[in-house]
Every structure is written in C-alpha cells, then in structure tokens.
Amino acid sequence: MxxxxxxxxxxxxxxxxxxxxxxxxxxxxxxxxxxxxxxxxxxxxxxxxxxxxxxxxxxxxxxxxQTQAKPEPPDIHVSIQNALMIIEQQLLNDNISTIKKLTPNLPRVLGDPNQLEQVFLNLISNARDAMAAQERRRELTIQTDLAGTKDQPEVRITFTDSGRGIPKDVIEKVYEPFFTTKDVKKGMGLGLSICYGIIENHGGRIEVESREREGTTLTIFLPGFQGGKHGKTNSRR
Ligand SMILES: Nc1ncnc2c1ncn2[C@@H]1O[C@H](COP(=O)(O)OP(=O)(O)OP(=O)(O)O)[C@@H](O)[C@H]1O
Ligand SMILES: [Mg+2]
The missing domain is CATH 1.10.287 (Helix Hairpins)
Structure with missing residues (x-):
C-alpha cells in the first residue's frame, strides 16, 4: 500500500x-x-x-x-447528488435510467463529503461500465436507509445495477489495487481499492453481492453521527 x-x-x-x-x-x-x-x-x-x-x-x-477524513458531518444525499450531477450525462448517453430511493431524515455521517462523493462516483461509473454494452434493461438504483442499532445507527447506501454481474472467481479480487477486467484504456483497477480505503477511513464498510448476467449490488455502511446538533439529511429527488 x-x-x-x-x-x-x-x-x-x-x-x-x-x-x-x-x-x-x-x-x-x-x-x-x-x-x-x-x-x-x-x-x-x-x-x-x-x-x-x-x-x-x-x-x-x-x-x-492516507489522511484522516475531515471531521464534518456531511449530508449523504448531497454527496450522492453531486456525484450524479457529474456523471448524469454519461448515464443518459448510455440509456441507463437512474432510480433514487432516498430515505429522508437519516442521521448525518462523520466524514469528508468530497471523499464520499469520489466513492459514489466510482461505484456509479462501475455500474455504467457493467451495463453500457448490453441489450437488457439498464437500470441503476441508488437507495439510502437506516441500519445498525438504536445505540449505533448506521447509514446504508446501496448501488444496484442490472449489469453483467461479477463471476465468482473474480469477486474476491475486486478491491485489489490494479485488478481490472477492463481494457487498458477503460480501467486502471484503482476505483474500488480507493473506495475501500476511504470507507475504512470513515469507520465504515463496503460489501459486494453479484449474480452473473443479473446484476451487482455494492453496499456501504457508514456510522451515523450522533452529535445531533448538525441536523438531519434532506431527501432530494
Ligand atoms: N458494478 C459492477 N459490475 C460488474 N463488475 C464490476 C462492478 N464493479 C466492479 N466490477 C469489477 O471489478 C473490477 C475492479 O473495479 P475497479 O473499480 O477497482 O476498477 P476498474 O473499474 O476496472 O478501473 P478504474 O476504476 O480504475 O477505472 C472491474 O474491472 C470489474 O471487473
Ligand atoms: Mg472502477
């Protein structure tokens, strides 16, 4: 590393x-x-x-x-929205429809909004790459909700695509730096390893589930900020 x-x-x-x-x-x-x-x-x-x-x-x-994330409680929905703003046109060009299911009034998370935006951007661009060439339905669903326990709330963010999926023998390697199945012009194999580092730095975790020819779900769990005074996240369309 x-x-x-x-x-x-x-x-x-x-x-x-x-x-x-x-x-x-x-x-x-x-x-x-x-x-x-x-x-x-x-x-x-x-x-x-x-x-x-x-x-x-x-x-x-x-x-x-490997800096520590800035201790700010960002609104996770703003970071998602910012990431989408950057990549929206590319999703439209590839005929990918985006469905947002954002739960209002989630706790804020302790972390750096720019780094989280970077994570979301990486996950969305992986989803796009997995769906771009297929005839089948192209759909990206981004969902947020509350997980964890009452004492230790977590914010869960899931990115589900209807793409080609990840073969079983590949799924263990996806977080490895420089692991890629894309051709040299398309991917460096750094996206998910960067995401992994950032999420770990935020005290959270990232999980991947996939079915070949059906799709992939990446789930991020981030510890909720319990200071309270910074308010709640807004739900945005
Ligand atoms: N949503 C997804 N659907 C199918 N395969 C995926 C998905 N996300 C990741 N992968 C697989 O994991 C590999 C590693 O992903 P990662 O984001 O680390 O690198 P990359 O996308 O290949 O390159 P980079 O992100 O540096 O442009 C990809 O090459 C791909 O095989
Ligand atoms: Mg990538």
Whole structure:
C-alpha cells in the first residue's frame, strides 16, 4: 500500500502542473471572447472539467497521504447528488435510467463529503461500465436507509445495477489495487481499492453481492453521527 501511495502521489503531482498550465491558457482565451460568442460557454465547460480534475487530483493526494477524513458531518444525499450531477450525462448517453430511493431524515455521517462523493462516483461509473454494452434493461438504483442499532445507527447506501454481474472467481479480487477486467484504456483497477480505503477511513464498510448476467449490488455502511446538533439529511429527488 505504501508503494501504491507513492505512485499515486507522484501521478497526482505530475498531473497538477499541466492542469495549472491549461487553466491559465483557458482563462486567457475566456477573457478574449465576446459574451455572445458560443465558444465562451464551451470554454466554461472545459474550465468546469478542469475544476473536476483538480478535485480528483486532490482526492488522489489525500488518498496517498492516507489522511484522516475531515471531521464534518456531511449530508449523504448531497454527496450522492453531486456525484450524479457529474456523471448524469454519461448515464443518459448510455440509456441507463437512474432510480433514487432516498430515505429522508437519516442521521448525518462523520466524514469528508468530497471523499464520499469520489466513492459514489466510482461505484456509479462501475455500474455504467457493467451495463453500457448490453441489450437488457439498464437500470441503476441508488437507495439510502437506516441500519445498525438504536445505540449505533448506521447509514446504508446501496448501488444496484442490472449489469453483467461479477463471476465468482473474480469477486474476491475486486478491491485489489490494479485488478481490472477492463481494457487498458477503460480501467486502471484503482476505483474500488480507493473506495475501500476511504470507507475504512470513515469507520465504515463496503460489501459486494453479484449474480452473473443479473446484476451487482455494492453496499456501504457508514456510522451515523450522533452529535445531533448538525441536523438531519434532506431527501432530494
Ligand atoms: N458494478 C459492477 N459490475 C460488474 N463488475 C464490476 C462492478 N464493479 C466492479 N466490477 C469489477 O471489478 C473490477 C475492479 O473495479 P475497479 O473499480 O477497482 O476498477 P476498474 O473499474 O476496472 O478501473 P478504474 O476504476 O480504475 O477505472 C472491474 O474491472 C470489474 O471487473
Ligand atoms: Mg472502477
């Protein structure tokens, strides 16, 4: 894990420099365009993509430093919504319908909203990859509910896809760094190992269940925040 951390931190560092350069150039182009020029909006879209890349680079840095999650009680539904916002268009392009079953008034969880967003994004993009090429129904269901006990409440978040499923001999390996069944352009095999590290860092756990040719469910359990004063999560559509 240490070697992986060094590698990730090196990659994050190398990516940051060209990203800063591209930001500067985009800013110059943006300033030079008239408000009415449709390219101005296009440049803004690219700037938004850069901001997203910057966030990812920061996540990689946090991951490689194995930092403790920031002790904030995030609203889990906001993190889900943010992740969906980023990947929504890709789901639509692949004709994947998303069903949200978000339970209102869940306890907040203690953790870092950006890291949790990163986890959700990884799980949704795995689900998309598992369904993208199939003729069958393409459906992603995201559900949240209360689990655990009264004394130790947990928030449960499940991601269920109707994709190709994971063969039995593969399922034990999915959290291993660099384990992938995708071709080299599509996957590095880092998504789930990063998710595993983040969830463990949050004092939670992640479980996988799958049936071949039927689909896969990834379930995350996070300890509920019991401070109380930060209120409850909102249910959003
Ligand atoms: N929802 C899913 N359905 C089917 N297979 C899955 C699903 N999620 C993960 N897998 C399997 O687990 C492997 C590892 O997943 P992981 O997210 O770690 O890496 P990746 O998606 O291959 O690459 P990366 O996330 O780095 O782009 C995948 O290659 C795939 O075989
Ligand atoms: Mg992945």
């Amino acid at each position: 240490r070697a992986l951390g060094d590698l990730v931190s090196g990659v994050a560092h190398e990516l940051n420099n060209p990203l800063m350069a591209s930001d500067t150039i985009l800013h110059v182009i943006h300033e030079s365009l008239q408000k009415t020029n449709p390219n101005k909006t296009r440049v803004e879209l690219v700037q938004e993509c850069n901001r997203r890349m910057g966030k990812i680079i920061n996540h990689l840095r946090e991951f490689s430093r």
